[in-house]
Amino acid sequence: MGNTRRWRRKAASALILAAVAVTAAACSSSSSSSGGTTPTSSSTQAASGTIKKGLLVYFIPKDTQNPYEVIADNGGKKALTELGGKVVVSSGTADTAAAQIPSIQAAIQAHANAIVIAGNDPSALCPSLNQAARAGIKIVSFDSDVTCGSSPDHLFINQANTQQIGESEVSLLAAEIGGSGQIAILSAAASATNQNAWIVYMKQELAKYPNMKLVSTVYGNDDPATSLQVLQGLLSAYPNLRGIISPTTVGISAAAQYLDTHKNLLSHLTLTGLGLPSLMRKYVEDGTVAKFELWDPGNLGYLAGYAAASLASGMASLTPGSSFKAGTLGSYTVLAPTAGVGPSVVLGPPTVFDKANINNYHF
Amino acid sequence: MGLSEQPEEVPRLALDRAAKAFGAVQALVDGSITLFPAEAHALVGENGAGKSTLVKILAGVYQPDSGTLAIDGQPVVLSGPVAARDAGISVIYQEPTLFPDLTVAENIFMGRQPLRAGRRIDRPAMNRSAGEIFTRLGVALDPQRQARGLSVADQQIVEIAKALSANANVLVMDEPTAALTSVEVERLFEVIRALRREGAAVLFISHRLEEVFAVCQRVTIMRDGRFVRTAAAGDLTIDEVIRSMVGRDLDVLFPSTQAPVGEVVLQVEQLSREGVLHDISFSVRRGEIVALAGLVGAGRSEVARAVFGIDRRSAGRVTVRGQVLPNASPLAAMAAGVALVPEDRRQQGLVMDLGIDRNIALASLARLSRLGLISRTRERDLAADWANRLQLKFGRLTNAVSTLSGGNQQKVVLAKWLARDPALLIIDEPTRGIDVGTKAEVHRILDGLVAGGLAVLMISSELPEVLGMADRILVMREGRIAAELSRAEANEDLVMRAATGQLKGAAA
Amino acid sequence: MTSEPATRAPQKREYAGTDTSRRPVWQRALRWETGLVVVLVATLIFGTARSSDFLNSTTGFYIGLNMGEIAIMALPLMLIVITGEIDLSVASMLGLSGCVMGQLHSQGWPIGLAMVAALVVGALGGALNGVLVARLGLPSIAVTIGTLTLFRGLAEIVLAPRTITDFPAWMTSIGVVPVPGTQLSYSTVIFLVLAVIFGVVLHATRAGRAIVATGLAPEAARFAGIRVNRVKFGLFVLSGVMCALAGILFTLKNASVSYDAGTGLELNVVAIVLFGGVSIFGGRGTVIGVVLSVVIFGTLQQVLTQMQVQPEVQNIIIGGLLLVSVVLPGGGEAVGRLRARLRTGPHLARAAGTRRLAPPSSSDSSMQSEEKK
């Protein structure tokens, strides 16, 4: 399975590279073609130099119930409130692309100015998003990117550099377990784009630690109960497991809770990953988890909100190197497309939380 | 035996002029019966005379539309089965109502299980009591076995045990002997006599008049939902009873055109079905009616099912007009010209919720279709044609057949099959649950068909029908043909004796 | 009369809402469908009142796009429910067939061949259901809960954790563009064509009569030469194939497939079929009703999403509609029963839990009791 997967991954990367090449070409042409429209509008915008009032931005999170997404959505609302616009949060109750499509359609029919979406599927949403783009709606993705190639053009608000997260996760764990032993990954859904992207970089980084062996990747589907069940199976299958990386807020919290109630495991097992400080505070304070990292999802949504509003007002573009202002977060520069990721901005480096600083964060 | 009627005594139970209608059908017009303590009282009447409705009223299942019921002289209203039970009435239905998943003892004591401290069921006591009842009945049934898989006779025993355990002083037995062997019947009679000695009143319903005279002191006769008369058994003869039941002479009921008997249509050779049928061989010719007679459970309907292909036969050969029928294929049988009017009209014969037209057309759809589409016009025409030919009484052809009376329902089943122009008609219980008038009509239809060259294999539990209609009678007993009787030699006594295994020298 | 012990479990029908034996089927059906039309019109008026441009062709296109696959799966399920069975494995089969198609395509199979393979997988899965239900006589609800898990598990084996996305663009455009010359999505057109075919088959052919008769009176159907088991087997295979077709469309529409495609849709499909007036006890149901039900669900979803009604409330509304759809037809009878209860005291009501027990409301009950001699 691992082999095929790697093969698949390579093939995919090759495809994506090819796509990127095309995109890059298309971008230059599209920037010139969009340059036909954008400069005119931006020239008028530039004259006032402000973001339009009364913008309507649809935030389409993975689902309406994920706490992480809710915090991000609230960040977006905050941004649009500052800008005198309005945010509508719309999605399904389940993490499926099918449940998000009606929300995209609703955005089109409501003549929204921009859509900010966290994709449940890298490509299933592309057809719908294309329709939205054709209707003149600016597309911003955040949290989990959609990989539609060049169509539609969209800006990805990257929570943190994908590669950086993958690497830092591994190095955090390596530092704690002395760089040797069996480790495992407790992920969300097997089809989650961001998870899989991070895992790719984790594996690359692991090559630097010859004594650390990734024995298994299990999927908790971002459901506490499933996460617990697969974790238990993992522990049973690999009694000598030294470390677990759970790059999902639900997974790490479920795993921490289990370790918290089975402290005997802590003598040889270390947990790290991506978690919300509010969920993890208790476990950091009582020593169950030493370190984990994350960015502020509220800021992520806030940035996405500003990016969407700026794009819709012609105050920002997808051109690499261009920049826009994001309220209290300062100014951001659009990065050039890289393998698998189109134009993007990065929120910033993730924060590593530990006993010393966790009480400073309240998301 | 003698007459034990004591008019001055207060009857244990008196039902007076009870009536019950279901929609347009008046099932019971005048149900009246009086039971005294320590008597066995027979209720006789033809199918459809209203006996079962009367029984269900006594059981509290139906509430009569009018009429009164008194127990020990006190008027009562039985609002449900529990009320009837509390009033001391126990009903043993002809169709046993057991819980297949529970044990025999639990079946007997359901809802009345003996309790011990804390309202818990006292299983040992329950099993012991059940065992005692079986001892009293003289049967060896294990109280702790599951009811699933009990033979019909054993189920009947459990039903009787249920009634006995309830200490009922009125026992209603709706055809309890239908499925019993003669030994079992005699044992049951002993039980009834014992119950009578203990002061209970027993209402005994049976079609076997000799049984009625063997065990009962008084007889009540019903016809067409009405009370006809009650008399002491000693004052009646079987003939009188039959005349009262039928209300006319039998000859009128059974027209008999002698049709020329032609070539063999159905040839059955060594037909067997494991555990059910053994080595059945017979033939039916053009223009004759062959009747399968025998007790319930003797395997008559099973022969029909195996010939038609509903049941798989384990051995033997069925040939229709020289063509060997493949096993278990009703379609092949139909194609060969076989039609089966099954015994259970509601479950097997008709789709009750569908219209008259659709039911009639159901077996002829291929003929009514053009390019795979059913022509509604031709369907209606076919139905209208047969409804007319069989003088069906109905409102509209699209009305559900459930709105029809039993007799008209049977005509719909007949129409469905006759529309296929069959060579062989297997008809199982042709007149069950049909009023007397329609009954004669059905007989006339059959007679006409035979005269027209149809071969008919008829199964009937009604001896007069068998004797009146059939050219030859095959008497079945325990899955075998016990005797073959010609129309000339057959009489009620002979058939019954063959059916119960008391006929010496019969083929077996 | 048979020697078969009478203790054999009676009909598995539990609580029929109503005793309908007195009114012809079509009259009842008509009444239910009239109700559906009213609900639909109300929904449309509501939607238009909220947003003046609700009633445009784009809305219709979206409704079709969102409901297409569910609607296609609802058609064979309707027939299965009419025969008195159920198929809960539909959404899993959608996922499995999509995964098979995706996997084969990614391995270099031509897309057409991969689609055929998906349909074959659908037929095989349906045949498995069919064998277990029709041949072995197992309860379809338990069997299809089992195959629901099995098919989804097979999809997981085939594809997880990958997502296949590299489908030819000219095929995946069916998720974006309408059928040329119309404003309808491809899945809508396919559904409408299928609905017409299913309608004709159900209402005007021998097969349709066989299906209805099987659901209303399986024994009578057998005695009329209908091969009840074959009918059921065929329908399960048909269901498998249709679900595979839905899986193909679902995959192309989304331009991607992963093992969890369509998870949980089975409940939506069942809800649509039941809301369309198809009786869970079998024997009753019309294609028109199911089509109306599909349109109502789709329209409602659009209206509510555009009104920014939370998805949770949408769930509540769906559940409520489903509940109403079964309670309403039985409502009249229930009131009558309550009245009877008041009249005759508590005993009757205590015995009233099961159907065909308490005072029979139709003439046939008397016939039943009279003829068992």
Added chain:
Amino acid sequence: MTTATSVLGTRFARGGALLRAREVGIGVVLLLVFGITTLHNHNFATANSVQQLLSGAALIAMLGVGETLVIVTRNVDLSVGSIVGLSAYVVGDLFKDHPGMPVILGFVAGIGIGAVIGAINGFVTAALRVPSLVVTLAMLYIIRGIDGLIVNGVIITSSNIPNAFIAIGFRTIAGIPWLAIIAFAVVVIVAYAMRSFRSGRDLYAIGSNPEAAALAGVPVARRIFTAFVISGSLAGLAGALFLALHAEVDVTGGTGYELLVVAAVVVGGVAIFGGSGTVAGAALGALLLNTINQALVASRVSAFWNEAIAGALLLLAIAFDRWLSLRVARGLRSAEGAHRDL
């Protein structure tokens, strides 16, 4: 006839023996799975691992008990999973809003929520005579919707819940997890009641032959209503325990449990069309399914195979049941046939 049939019949069909055999059968399979897995991976038999098996199965077993009561009456309750989710969240929410709330009140609240929903299910099913499959399917949607409205994207975490409550989720007594003890107690109590009280036997009678049950004076509607209330209450209790076990809950709590529970119950030998089966069997079925799941992971079988194997096992269990009953029936028929030959 009577004698021959009953003697032979006894050997084939004595109810209790057959059912006991079924439970023994599940037990044997359970031990086999356990033993083979342990050979493969010695860690599977450690105290910790066994505790996990028991705790993991406890919730489904408890739901299985309630579901058994309902299925035995020829109904089905598909709303249990959503009740677990709602109950777990509401109990958590109560603890969050009232930090000093006694632990026991959490359970009372959970059971109360379940009982109310069970009463609605029971009323609509029994009094309005609507098919329970549709009723509880509709309730599944409605409860999930209500749950979502209450949750509204907020997660209840372990810091919101009293430690004494969480302790129930992982503490053990003599090595046995609390959860398993509670589930065991529920199984024992209900099993005893189903066996030893008239009302319990009534449930079997209703499922076995509803018409005969009414004729025997069984209050059918009331019993069905009660079965749903108990099923709902147990689901509510399971919800509270779900919270204790996971110490956090969001909107996904209990998702998909309904089918898992039906599967466990069917594997445990409860006939889907009513009349037979025991709560002990259902609980063993839950334990078996959970053990198989864990065994697959412990045997390092790819997680992707879990679901397919679980589905196949469920089908096997149903088919095996059918085969068994056919064999019994055939045995009886040839027994009667043999008699006829006498």
